[in-house]
Amino acid sequence: MKKYVGYLIDLDGTMYRGNEEIDGAKEFIEKLYQENIPYVFVTNNSTKTAEDVAKRLQDIQIRATASQIITSSxxxxxxxxxxxxxxxxxxxxxxEAGLKEALRQTGVELTDDINPDYVIVGLDRTITYEKLEGACLAIRNGATFLSTNRDHAIPTEKGMGPGNGAITALISTSTEVEPLFVGKPDSIIMEQAIKALGMTSEQVIMIGDNYHTDIQAGIQANMDTLYVETGVTTREQLLTFNKQPTYTVKTLNEWIPYI
Amino acid sequence: MKKYVGYLIDLDGTMYRGNEEIDGAKEFIEKLYQENIPYVFVTNNSTKTAEDVAKRLQDIQIRATASQIITSSxxxxxxxxxxxxxxxxxxxxxxEAGLKEALRQTGVELTDDINPDYVIVGLDRTITYEKLEGACLAIRNGATFLSTNRDHAIPTEKGMGPGNGAITALISTSTEVEPLFVGKPDSIIMEQAIKALGMTSEQVIMIGDNYHTDIQAGIQANMDTLYVETGVTTREQLLTFNKQPTYTVKTLNEWIPYI
Incomplete structure (x- = not known):
């Protein structure tokens, strides 16, 4: 079995599921840590800061620092x-806060002016018509349109609510301009994650539970992929797809001997 | 020239343009009135009540009653x-008010419950994430999804803001369920307008300035159509389309002799 020198790892459905811990996740990360193998977590979530996400992992005894978290923001x-x-x-x-904070940290100036360089859209649960109108006007004025991810729906307390891909669809339908998507399965987040590891795509493996985001992201970035059966995509669904992941496991416990 | 016994007439770009009057509109309607030829106005606007729209026409001396206004609501x-x-x-x-009022007037019960018979979406400039989430949940629960119209953009004070077709795209993207659209160019509003006249599609003519809504609506409803050059679609654009309107005029003054 090939030994990977770096790991890219999804969060929701792979490290935790809502507020639940996932069997094997903690032990798996502990093994990477003990073996000194670099790893980063890759999440489409744009609402939380890297610090918030690291804290959440630490709370369930998973070793993580903010610098190891690559959010779509x-x-x-x-x-x-x-x-x-x-x-x-x-x-x-x-x-929300995670996106605005990430932009400010790299020196981007946030503006309400409708002649900006960029329009950037992430999940915003305080969305208003005026905010959406401003985004449409700015895009019509020639701003470059970026969106954190294509996710159609997100789990909420009540069921499945609109995800950022749905909010983005409102703006792209109105303006007839398609954005550049940054999150999984698109390439920008993967490029940034590999850059954070200082490696090449051949050296690393992408791990996740969601075929359409995690596994597709790995495949499109020419990486080996490891599917884990603890989240969104079931094993039955997985078998219907044309391009299969490099490896499949029931839980990450199974992978520990190969680290 | 065929004499039409009933007229279906668009409003914005045909009878008025924002707050501006349109040359020939008043005289054209006056002639229909003098000749006792029934006419109804057909508008995709769902935010105003029929009474509001009639009042607006009366304010610019165009003869209209609320019963002659068929809004998408x-x-x-x-x-x-x-x-x-x-x-x-x-x-x-x-x-907004126009849609809710129209529904209440026909005895429909409006509810915030996420197990309704229908989810109905019209332009709402006070939209919130919670409202959108509720619509998505109700559709996932099996409610029938209707939308007032496909309009991607609407003119606002600042430029072109998101129209109802854009708001609808958010919900259909999230739920992966397409709605039944009611407004022009779709058929339901045209069927209701013909019913209001008590005529058949062969007896009436559809008049409007917008090829994609007005003229398409007429063509799809097997009506003769009259394009007027006072609104959205320019004469140059018109010539690029495969199916042409039955007649074209610069202003409605030109049509008065044929009434």
């Missing part, structure tokens, strides 16, 4: 920074 | 009434 902020290393850019932003 | 309410003549139906409604 952090990926978008770093992407913009890499495109404009020498100038301040302005962004009209729809999103 | 009125069409949706009458459609639901016709489907369930003998029972009260419940609707989870996103929309």
């Amino acid at each position: 952090k990926a978008i902020a770093r992407y913009i920074q890499s495109k404009h290393p020498n100038r301040k850019v302005t962004c009209y932003c729809i999103g | 009125k069409a949706i309410a009458r459609y639901i009434q016709s489907k369930h003549p003998n029972r009260k139906v419940t609707c989870y409604c996103i929309g």
Whole structure:
């Protein structure tokens, strides 16, 4: 079995499920830590800061620091920074604390002006018509349109609520402009995660429970992939897809001997 | 030239343009009135009541009564009434006063419960995440999904803001359920308008400025159509379309001799 020198790991459905711990997750990360194998967590969630996410993992005894968390917000902020290393850019932003904080940390200027460089859209549960109107106007004025992820629905206390991909669809339908999506399965978040490890895609493996985001992201980034049966995609669903993950396990306990 | 015994007439871009009057509109309607030719106005706008719209026309000396106004809200309410003549139906409604009022007038019960018979979506400039979430949950629970119209964008004070078709796209993207659209160019509003005249589609003509809504609606309802060059679609754009309107005029003054 190939030994991977770096690991990219999904969170929801892979490390935890809502407030539940997932069997094997803690032991798996502990083994990576003991073996000194670098790992980063890759999440489409844009509403929480890397610090919040690290804290959540620490609370369930999973070793993680903020620098090991690549959220779609952090990926978008770093992407913009890499495109404009020498100038301040302005962004009209729809999103929650995690996205705004990530943008501010890389020196992006947040604005309500409808002539910004970028329109950036992430999940915002305080969305208003005025905010959406401003985003549409800014895009019509020529701003570059980025979106944290394509997720159609997110679990809420009541059931499945609209995800960021749905909010983004409102804006792209109105303006007839498609955004560049940053989160899994798209490539920008994966590029930023590999960069954070300082490795190449051949050296690392992508681990996750969701075929459409995690496994697809790995496949599209030319990485080996490990599917774990503890989340969204069932084994039966997995078998219906054309391109299969490199490996499949029931829980991450099964993978510990191969680290 | 064929004489039409009934007229279906668009409003915005045909009778007025924002707060501006349109050349020939008043004289054209006056001629219909003098000749005793029945006419109704057909509008995708769902936010205003028929009474409000009639008042607006009266304010610019265009003869109109509330019963001559078929809004997408009125069409949706009458459609639901016709489907369930003998029972009260419940609707989870996103929309403004015009839509809610039209539904109440036909005896529909508006509810916040997420197990309604219908989810009805119209333009709502006080939209919140919670309202959108409720609509998604109700559709996932099996409610029938109706939407007032497909309009992607609407003119606002600042430019082009999101229209109801964009709000609807958020919900259909999240739920993966497509609604039945009621407004032009779809058929339900046209069926309700013809019913209001008590005529058949062969007897009437549809007049409007917007190829994608007005003229398409007429063509799809097997009506003759009259395009007027006073609104959204330019003459140059018109010529690029495969199916042409039956007649084209610069202003409605040109049509008065044929009434």
